[in-house]
């Protein structure tokens with residue numbers, strides 16, 4: 001059976017990377033591919049930093065299963081995701097809401113973990129995180145967002161409150177770990 005592709009989506013500062021880190025600790029059966037981003041290495045997510053030219057070259061070579069632009073940056077998910085899903089591994093990725101339709105079409109079964117949090121809370125959290133300049137934070141908060149996906153494969157989780165509550169809801173929304181194969185025959189005594 002194919003693995004499930006978990007798409008973690010929601011606006012900047014909503015807690016995508018934080019909840020993905022919690023899933024990484026709780027679910028060793030899931031695969032968490034490293035994103036390729038035209039952002040220099042820095043605090044937070046451990047991505048693969050590349051130049052715009054390298055990104056464009058690799059996208060043209062088919063190195064990415066999915067890629068998109070947001071916040072003046074290019075983001076890519078490695079093509080190896082497709083092999084992992086075909087081999088039955090569950091995968092979790094942080095993506096733009098703009099690529100959910102394409103991901104559904106190409107990588108079913110998909111589960112969309114749509115995170116929400118009050119805008120003032122997100123603004124405070126982004127500022128406290130310190131990854132962006134004041135201007136970049138303004139732009140992130142002012143940006144017109146892609147539509148939040150709808151459908152039976154969408155689980156909406158609010159992260160406006162305590163992280164423990166959101167983490168419990170997030171973990172409960174994931175596809176169950178594949179069961180270990182039961183032996184077909186008993187070995188002779």
Ligand SMILES: Nc1ncnc2c1ncn2[C@@H]1O[C@H](COP(=O)(O)OP(=O)(O)OP(=O)(O)O)[C@@H](O)[C@H]1O
Pocket residue numbers: 010011012013014015016017018019125126128129159160161162163164166
């Ligand atoms: N429930 C919570 N309570 C308090 N702080 C939180 C909570 N969830 C996340 N944070 C903090 O808020 C900040 C933003 O979270 P995070 O970086 O995970 O968001 P994100 O959705 O990945 O944002 P972006 O799209 O901008 O990368 C981080 O500093 C994180 O530690």
Ligand SMILES: O=P(O)(O)OC[C@H]1O[C@H](OP(=O)(O)O)[C@H](O)[C@@H]1O
Pocket residue numbers: 009010011012016070071073075094095096097098145146
């Ligand atoms: O708002 P939309 O388009 O859904 O998401 C846009 C992008 O914003 C975040 O990037 P970052 O990690 O904050 O740089 C997400 O990871 C996604 O790549």
